[in-house]
Amino acid sequence: MASPNDIKKGAVLLHNTEPWVVAEFQHINPGKGAAFVRTRIKNLKNGRTLEQTYKVSESVEFVAVEYKNMQYLYKDATGYTFMDNGTYEQCTMEESAVGEQGKYLREGLDVTLTMYEERPIALQLPKKMAFKIAETMPAVKGDTAGGNVTKDAKTDNGFTVQVPLFIQEGEEVIVNTDTGMYVERA
Amino acid sequence: MNTEMLKQRSAVIKAIRAFFDGQGYVEMHTPRLVGIPSQEPHLEPLWTEVLGIDASRHPAALITSPEHALKRLLAAGMDKVYDLGSCFRNGEPWDGTHDPEFLMIEWYRKQANLASLMDETEAMVRAVHGTILPVIFSMPERPFRRLTVTDAWRHYAGIDLIPLLENREAMAAAARAHDQVVNEEDTWDDLYYKIFLSKIEPHVGEEPTFLYRYPASQAGLSLRSADDTRFADRVEFYIGGMELANGFAELSDAAEQRARFQEDVRLRAALHKKTWLLDEPFLKALPGMGEAVGIALGVDRLVMLLTGATSINDVIPFSARERFTH
Numbered sequence: 289m290a291s292p293n294d295i296k297k298g299a300v301l302l303h304n305t306e307p308w309v310v311a312e313f314q315h316i317n318p319g320k321g322a323a324f325v326r327t328r329i330k331n332l333k334n335g336r337t338l339e340q341t342y343k344v345s346e347s348v349e350f351v352a353v354e355y356k357n358m359q360y361l362y363k364d365a366t367g368y369t370f371m372d373n374g375t376y377e378q379c380t381m382e383e384s385a386v387g388e389q390g391k392y393l394r395e396g397l398d399v400t401l402t403m404y405e406e407r408p409i410a411l412q413l414p415k416k417m418a419f420k421i422a423e424t425m426p427a428v429k430g431d432t433a434g435g436n437v438t439k440d441a442k443t444d445n446g447f448t449v450q451v452p453l454f455i456q457e458g459e460e461v462i463v464n465t466d467t468g469m470y471v472e473r474a
Numbered sequence: 475m476n477t478e479m480l481k482q483r484s485a486v487i488k489a490i491r492a493f494f495d496g497q498g499y500v501e502m503h504t505p506r507l508v509g510i511p512s513q514e515p516h517l518e519p520l521w522t523e524v525l526g527i528d529a530s531r532h533p534a535a536l537i538t539s540p541e542h543a544l545k546r547l548l549a550a551g552m553d554k555v556y557d558l559g560s561c562f563r564n565g566e567p568w569d570g571t572h573d574p575e576f577l578m579i580e581w582y583r584k585q586a587n588l589a590s591l592m593d594e595t596e597a598m599v600r601a602v603h604g605t606i607l608p609v610i611f612s613m614p615e616r617p618f619r620r621l622t623v624t625d626a627w628r629h630y631a632g633i634d635l636i637p638l639l640e641n642r643e644a645m646a647a648a649a650r651a652h653d654q655v656v657n658e659e660d661t662w663d664d665l666y667y668k669i670f671l672s673k674i675e676p677h678v679g680e681e682p683t684f685l686y687r688y689p690a691s692q693a694g695l696s697l698r699s700a701d702d703t704r705f706a707d708r709v710e711f712y713i714g715g716m717e718l719a720n721g722f723a724e725l726s727d728a729a730e731q732r733a734r735f736q737e738d739v740r741l742r743a744a745l746h747k748k749t750w751l752l753d754e755p756f757l758k759a760l761p762g763m764g765e766a767v768g769i770a771l772g773v774d775r776l777v778m779l780l781t782g783a784t785s786i787n788d789v790i791p792f793s794a795r796e797r798f799t800h
Contacts, residue, residue, distance in 0.1 A: 317566060324671055326671045326676075340672060467785065
């Protein structure tokens with residue numbers, strides 16, 4: 289048995305005798321109450337999601353999972369396909385399981401997959417990644433007077449990120465893949 | 475950290491002071507370093523030691539809130555006071571909404587009730603919002619929602635809270651019906667929070683909301699409600715999905731306050747946590763405070779809301795995460 293303090297995104301919990309993967313978690317201390325960990329968990333058998341709150345002092349049971357370093361290959365109708373560079377084994381993760389993280393994937397990227405019963409259930413990206421700015425409007429005089437400090441910029445991977453006004457097309461920027469926010473110039 | 479947001483933080487702090495100064499409040503700089511910090515069951519002070527020139531050693535802690543000092547000032551004859559300064563809480567997660575050193579605005583006034591406290595909190599948040607550019611958070615024109623805890627349970631979880639009050643078995647059945655794990659050692663309040671945090675709290679802050687009238691077991695330092703003592707006159711303020719403030723119609727009955735403190739100490743001991751003496755000067759002063767209301771609001775979170783920051787680390791110059799991790 290383990291502590292709810294060890295709950296992480298991608299961990300697999302045994303809840304009512306079934307395996308559930310942690311999609312989101314948050315530590316909460318309501319001040320006047322005990323300390324809790326609020327989670328959103330997804331049933332690995334039927335896909336049902338649940339909001340579940342654990343008291344930090346109670347115990348939870350984790351199911352053993354395996355972590356594999358894989359390389360991203362391509363996306364098609366079945367989902368995102370990755371390859372183990374040691375064994376050349378490939379596996380595919382459904383688009384719905386990858387979710388928002390999919391926009392950061394590009395060919396050849398090294399990621400860590402969480403495997404449960406030989407099946408990928410969660411994906412871990414590098415926390416910070418560099419992207420080239422493909423399209424953004426040049427800064428216009430007067431923008432800052434109106435209080436605007438950021439603008440939209442489209443990356444070479446096709447997603448849009450808020451960047452400071454001084455960033456120009458062709459520059460590389462670092463994006464935090466947890467928050468989706470601009471960090472700094474590459 | 476984000477230097478543009480830090481500039482806005484500075485403007486927010488100025489606007490808060492301007493609001494309270496305009497309302498006739500007096501700013502107090504109460505001690506950060508005290509001998510007896512408040513002893514809430516799940517808040518951990520940061521401990522240190524004060525050394526005298528005679529080599530005497532005095533255990534000391536940084537305050538988790540200026541509540542005790544401000545109430546003693548009311549008892550000493552002040553009417554409207556605020557304290558804008560750092561507070562410290564140890565052992566909390568550095569998850570983007572907490573920092574062990576955070577900025578709090580806490581204010582008290584005599585001869586007021588919970589409704590007027592909500593009025594004043596709303597007026598302050600609107601006034602500060604109106605002075606900050608660019609406008610990131612769109613403030614609704616209609617008054618902030620005021621929702622009792624009972625109404626929130628009915629609305630978001632479809633649960634009638636009244637029959638569950640002070641009934642642990644009924645609360646356990648409700649928790650099970652809402653997918654929660656129920657353990658034998660779970661108290662009524664533990665089960666309350668499992669349901670509340672899973673099913674209700676995530677939705678409360680979707681629009682600016684005062685959640686008020688808490689079960690009496692979560693009264694903290696508040697008065698029990700005059701019309702039904704199973705409830706207490708406590709209020710929490712949610713906005714932009716965050717809990718921003720916690721306030722009370724203040725308890726001034728020293729005997730009841732002592733009993734609640736003793737219960738807190740008992741609970742801390744049961745959880746194998748450090749315990750210490752009760753704040754006797756505070757208990758002695760309490761009856762002299764009379765009727766009063768007070769509330770504490772997290773300034774860093776208000777800055778997050780007004781700047782659109784997704785992490786508290788953006789709005790604090792050198793957050794704990796920057797100072798203590800590499």
